[in-house]
Amino acid sequence: MSYIPLDERSVAPFLATVPAVALRLGGAPEGWQVREVGDGNLNLVFLVSGPDGGVAAKQALPYVRLVGESWPLPLSRAYYERLALADEALHAPARVPALVHHDDGMALTVMDLLAPHRTLRGALVEGERYPLMAGHLAEFLADTLFFTSDMAVPVAEKKARIAAYLGNTAMCRITEDLIFDEPFFDAPMNHHTPGLADIVAAFRADVPLRLAAQGMKARFLAAPEALLHGDLHTGSVMVTADDTKVIDAEFAFYGPIGFDVGMILANLWMGYLAQPGQRPHAAIDPWLLDQAEALWEGFAERFAGHWRALSPEGDHGSLHALALTDAALREAAIEERLAAIWQDALGFAGCEMIRRIVGLAHIADFETIVDEGRRADCERRALLIARALLVERAAFPDVGAVTDALRLEAVAA
Amino acid sequence: MSYIPLDERSVAPFLATVPAVALRLGGAPEGWQVREVGDGNLNLVFLVSGPDGGVAAKQALPYVRLVGESWPLPLSRAYYERLALADEALHAPARVPALVHHDDGMALTVMDLLAPHRTLRGALVEGERYPLMAGHLAEFLADTLFFTSDMAVPVAEKKARIAAYLGNTAMCRITEDLIFDEPFFDAPMNHHTPGLADIVAAFRADVPLRLAAQGMKARFLAAPEALLHGDLHTGSVMVTADDTKVIDAEFAFYGPIGFDVGMILANLWMGYLAQPGQRPHAAIDPWLLDQAEALWEGFAERFAGHWRALSPEGDHGSLHALALTDAALREAAIEERLAAIWQDALGFAGCEMIRRIVGLAHIADFETIVDEGRRADCERRALLIARALLVERAAFPDVGAVTDALRLEAVAA
Numbered sequence: 001m002s003y004i005p006l007d008e009r010s011v012a013p014f015l016a017t018v019p020a021v022a023l024r025l026g027g028a029p030e031g032w033q034v035r036e037v038g039d040g041n042l043n044l045v046f047l048v049s050g051p052d053g054g055v056a057a058k059q060a061l062p063y064v065r066l067v068g069e070s071w072p073l074p075l076s077r078a079y080y081e082r083l084a085l086a087d088e089a090l091h092a093p094a095r096v097p098a099l100v101h102h103d104d105g106m107a108l109t110v111m112d113l114l115a116p117h118r119t120l121r122g123a124l125v126e127g128e129r130y131p132l133m134a135g136h137l138a139e140f141l142a143d144t145l146f147f148t149s150d151m152a153v154p155v156a157e158k159k160a161r162i163a164a165y166l167g168n169t170a171m172c173r174i175t176e177d178l179i180f181d182e183p184f185f186d187a188p189m190n191h192h193t194p195g196l197a198d199i200v201a202a203f204r205a206d207v208p209l210r211l212a213a214q215g216m217k218a219r220f221l222a223a224p225e226a227l228l229h230g231d232l233h234t235g236s237v238m239v240t241a242d243d244t245k246v247i248d249a250e251f252a253f254y255g256p257i258g259f260d261v262g263m264i265l266a267n268l269w270m271g272y273l274a275q276p277g278q279r280p281h282a283a284i285d286p287w288l289l290d291q292a293e294a295l296w297e298g299f300a301e302r303f304a305g306h307w308r309a310l311s312p313e314g315d316h317g318s319l320h321a322l323a324l325t326d327a328a329l330r331e332a333a334i335e336e337r338l339a340a341i342w343q344d345a346l347g348f349a350g351c352e353m354i355r356r357i358v359g360l361a362h363i364a365d366f367e368t369i370v371d372e373g374r375r376a377d378c379e380r381r382a383l384l385i386a387r388a389l390l391v392e393r394a395a396f397p398d399v400g401a402v403t404d405a406l407r408l409e410a411v412a413a
Numbered sequence: 414m415s416y417i418p419l420d421e422r423s424v425a426p427f428l429a430t431v432p433a434v435a436l437r438l439g440g441a442p443e444g445w446q447v448r449e450v451g452d453g454n455l456n457l458v459f460l461v462s463g464p465d466g467g468v469a470a471k472q473a474l475p476y477v478r479l480v481g482e483s484w485p486l487p488l489s490r491a492y493y494e495r496l497a498l499a500d501e502a503l504h505a506p507a508r509v510p511a512l513v514h515h516d517d518g519m520a521l522t523v524m525d526l527l528a529p530h531r532t533l534r535g536a537l538v539e540g541e542r543y544p545l546m547a548g549h550l551a552e553f554l555a556d557t558l559f560f561t562s563d564m565a566v567p568v569a570e571k572k573a574r575i576a577a578y579l580g581n582t583a584m585c586r587i588t589e590d591l592i593f594d595e596p597f598f599d600a601p602m603n604h605h606t607p608g609l610a611d612i613v614a615a616f617r618a619d620v621p622l623r624l625a626a627q628g629m630k631a632r633f634l635a636a637p638e639a640l641l642h643g644d645l646h647t648g649s650v651m652v653t654a655d656d657t658k659v660i661d662a663e664f665a666f667y668g669p670i671g672f673d674v675g676m677i678l679a680n681l682w683m684g685y686l687a688q689p690g691q692r693p694h695a696a697i698d699p700w701l702l703d704q705a706e707a708l709w710e711g712f713a714e715r716f717a718g719h720w721r722a723l724s725p726e727g728d729h730g731s732l733h734a735l736a737l738t739d740a741a742l743r744e745a746a747i748e749e750r751l752a753a754i755w756q757d758a759l760g761f762a763g764c765e766m767i768r769r770i771v772g773l774a775h776i777a778d779f780e781t782i783v784d785e786g787r788r789a790d791c792e793r794r795a796l797l798i799a800r801a802l803l804v805e806r807a808a809f810p811d812v813g814a815v816t817d818a819l820r821l822e823a824v825a826a
Contacts, residue, residue, distance in 0.1 A: 150634050155589065156582040158634075163579045169569040176568065176731060185735060211745050214733050221563050221571075221732060222637050222667075254635075318589060319634060320627050322598060332624050 001105045003075060006059055008034050011046045015057060020101050021110055026052025041066035041361065042073065042250070047113060054113030055100055060250075073170055077250040078107035080168040084252030085109065087161075087227055092143040095136060095246055114245055117238035124234060124271045124288070125278065125364050134291040136244030137237065137264060138298030145257045146306040148227035150319035158317065162224045162254040171251045172220075175230065179355045180217035184210050189360040195376035199383055200358050212390040213354075216347040224254035232260045233352070233363070234267040258344025261299060265399075266349035268292040270356060270365050270382055272406055276413035277369035277378040284410045289403050296342075296399040303341075304334045343393055346402075350390035353382050381409045414518045416488060419472055421447050424459045428470060433514050434523055439465025454479035454774065455486065455663070460526060467526030468513055473663075486583055490663040491520035493581040497665030498522070500574075500640055505556040508549060508659055527658055530651035537647060537684045537701070538691065538777050547704040549657030550650065550677060551711030558670045559719040561640035563732035571730065575637045575667040584664045585633075588643065592768045593630035597623050602773040608789035612796055613771050625803040626767075629760040637667035645673045646765070646776070647680040671757025674712060678812075679762035681705040683769060683778050683795055685819055689826035690782035690791040697823045702816050709755075709812040716754075717747045756806055759815075763803035766795050794822045 015021045016029035038045040046057040060078040064071040082102040097111040230251030238245045272288040310316040323330035357379045369375035428434045429442035451458040457472040473491040477484040495515040510524040643664030651658045685701040723729040736743035770792045782788035
C-alpha cells in the first residue's frame, strides 16, 4: 500500500484490514482502544488494544519528528527495522517484541504490545531496580552479536547479510554526525548546561580526544563484524520485574560488536553518575555499577560459551574454524576477541557519554536534575570519565577498572 | 552473448565482431596474430595483434585452470575484474591497462596489449632491475587506496561501492583458504621443499602464530577500508624500463589497506631472500630491500599528500572531515592511520610469505632454486622472518626494522 501517515482515528480501521492484527485484537475496530505514545524523536507509535489482545503499531514519518519537516529522513528505516527485528528474533526471540505484521509501503511495523513494560531509562531515573535486566541484556547482546558474526556464519552468507543492511545509510549517518563529529565542534544544534562552557571549549581543542573519536568513527564506518542494534541506550529497553525487551532497531547495520556493548554500558554508567544530582541527600547506590559489571561479564561469558559450543560437524563460520578442534587455540582466540571488543566498547562508551551532554540529544538521567549547578557538576564528572575512556583506554583493562574510577567520582561529588 | 570458451582459432573471428577491437587492430581478422599465454592459474589469455595495434583478451573459465574442472570457480570473476579495472583507472590510469571492451556473458575482458612488458616476478628472478617500479607501485597503491577510502569518498557512496563488490565471494574465499587457513594445517594440496618438515610441523602447533594469522583473516573478512586489488604479488605486475602496470584485478573487493601493501612488500622481500639460493656465489644485492623501502615510503608520502590536499570546499569523505581545517589534528590522523596500515601490512606480509612456501601456490623466486638444500635454507629463513612479522609485530616499528632483519638473514646465509 502506498504511504499515508496514520493518526489516532485512522489507525484502527486500517489495522482491521490486516487479518493477523484483527484476529489478535478481537472484537470490532470501533471498540479498540488507541493511544499515540511516540515519545521518541522519530516516529508515530500507536498502542492498540482490543478484547483479546494488543499491538504496538510503529509508523515512520518522512522527517525527524523532534525537529520537523526541515530534517527529512527516509521511510526505508521502517524496512530496516522489521528486517532487524526478524534477524534479532532468530537469535534472541525472548528479548524482542514479536513481529505481527509489516507494510513496507506504509513504513509500518506492527508488534506485540509490551505491557506492563516501561522504558528502562524512565525506571532508572526514578530509582527503580530490575534484577533480571543485566542478565537479559547480556543475553540479547551475546546471542544477536555472536550468531551474526564470522565465527558463526559462513562468509558468503554473512556478506549477503552485510549487503542487505548497507542501504541503511541515513540512520547510520545520524550516528556518525551526532556521536562522532558534532560534539567536537560548534554544531548548530548542540547545547549544554551552563557552567560547562570551559570543558566544552577544551574538548573542541583536544587533539588526542578528537583523534580518538574519529578512530571510533572509522570503526563504525568499516568494521562489519556483526548485526548491531545500533541504538542500544536505556530508552530502547522496555522492562518489567520479570522481562526485558529491546525495541527500536531502525539503526541496525553490520558494524563493530563493541558499539552496542559500549553504548548500553555508557548509559548505565551515566545513570550512576547522575545520582548525586538526582538525589543529593541520599547515599550513592552502587546498584547500577554492579549491573554494568554483570552486563559485561554476562555478555563475555555467554559469548565465549556460544563459541565453545560450536563444533566442526555443526553450523559455524569460517573465522577461527581451525580452532574448533584445538581448545588452546580457541581459548586464546576467545580471550583476544573479547579484549578487542572491550577496548572498542570503552571508546564507543566515551563518545556516547560526551554526546549526551554536549551534543543534540540529551538524556533524562541528567536533564531531570533541576539544579543547574548540580547538573553541571554531574555532567562534568561524566565528561572527564568519558575522555579517559577514549584517550587512556589502556588504563581500563577490565570493567572493574571503570567501576573503580566511577566510584571515586561519585564519592567526590 | 552467452558463454562459449574461446580458443586460438575462434578468438580472432569473435573479436572481429567488436567494432572497438577491430578498429584498434586494423586489417582483417585472418591476418591477426593470436597467442594464448595464460600462464596464470585461472584463465585463458589471448594476445592478439593486427597491423594497427594489439589487445589482450582475458576469458574466465568456469573452473581453476591449474587444477581442472574438479575445482569450479564462477565466471562472475570476470565481471569483478572489469569493474575493478574501471575503478582503478579512475584513480591511477597510468598504472593499469586501458579497458577496451568487456562482455559479461562471455566472461571476457579485452585490454590494451602490454608490450614489451614482462612480469615483474620473472624479471626479478633473472636479476633484472627496474628503477621506476617502486615509485610506480607506490603511486598505484596510494592513488587507488586513498581515493576509495572513507577519507576521500562520502559514506553513502562508499557503502554503495562496498556493496558492488560484496558478491565477489568466491575469489575472496580463495585468499581466505590459501593464505590464512591451509598453511596452518595438513591441507591436501599443501606442499613444501624437503627439509622443512620440522618447521612446517612447528607452525601447525604454534598457537600465537595461528592466532595472529586468524587475526589477519578477521581483518580481511570485515574491514572494508578501500578498494583492494586483492592479489598484488610480483606476478600481477608488468614492467618495462619506463613503465609499470598492475593487472589481474579479479580478486578485487573492499578490504583493509594493509593487505595490498603487505602482499607486494612480502613478494619483494621474498625476492631478496631467494638470492643466496639463486646466485650462491654472488654477493647479496640489496636492491630489492631498497625497493621495498622506497615502495613503503613512497606510498606513505603520497597517501599523506593526497590527504593534505583535501579541502573543505572540494570533494572529500566524512572520516576526519573535521581535520580538514585543523593541521595538527590532520597530521596526527595521518600518522596514526599510516602506523595502523603498517601494522596490518606486516601481518599480511607474514601470511603471504608462509603460504608461498608451505601452501598450494608457490613462487618462481624459490621454485627456480634447483638445489633443494639451498632452497630449503632460503625458505626457512623466510619462514622465520614471516613468523616474526606476524607474532612480534611491535619489533618492526618501521620498514627499516624489517630491512635490518632481512639483511642479517642474508648475511647469515
